Amino acid sequence: MPPNRFEQEPETAARFGIYTAVIWIVTFAVIAVLVFTVGWWWAPLAFVGGFAAMMLLLARMLFGSRSDR
Numbered sequence: 272m273p274p275n276r277f278e279q280e281p282e283t284a285a286r287f288g289i290y291t292a293v294i295w296i297v298t299f300a301v302i303a304v305l306v307f308t309v310g311w312w313w314a315p316l317a318f319v320g321g322f323a324a325m326m327l328l329l330a331r332m333l334f335g336s337r338s339d340r
Contacts, residue, residue, distance in 0.1 A: 276333050287332045294324050 277284040298321030305313045 283332055287328070290328055290332075291325065294321055294328065297321070298324075 277287065298317055301317040301320075302314045305311075305317055
């Protein structure tokens with residue numbers, strides 16, 4: 272089984288948690304703004320954007336450059 276970067280580098284895991292919270296708070300704020308301004312049909316676009324940002328963040332945190340290099 273490959274090593275888990277989050278277990279080896281707790282600072283990376285902490286950073287991931289903070290970034291995750293920020294992404295989802297911003298996503299839900301954008302969803303609320305879209306619902307009240309242009310209609311609820313546009314709200315899923317913000318969710319898709321937040322999900323895409325989350326997957327990019329996960330890939331970057333797990334497989335990105337390491338701090339020991």
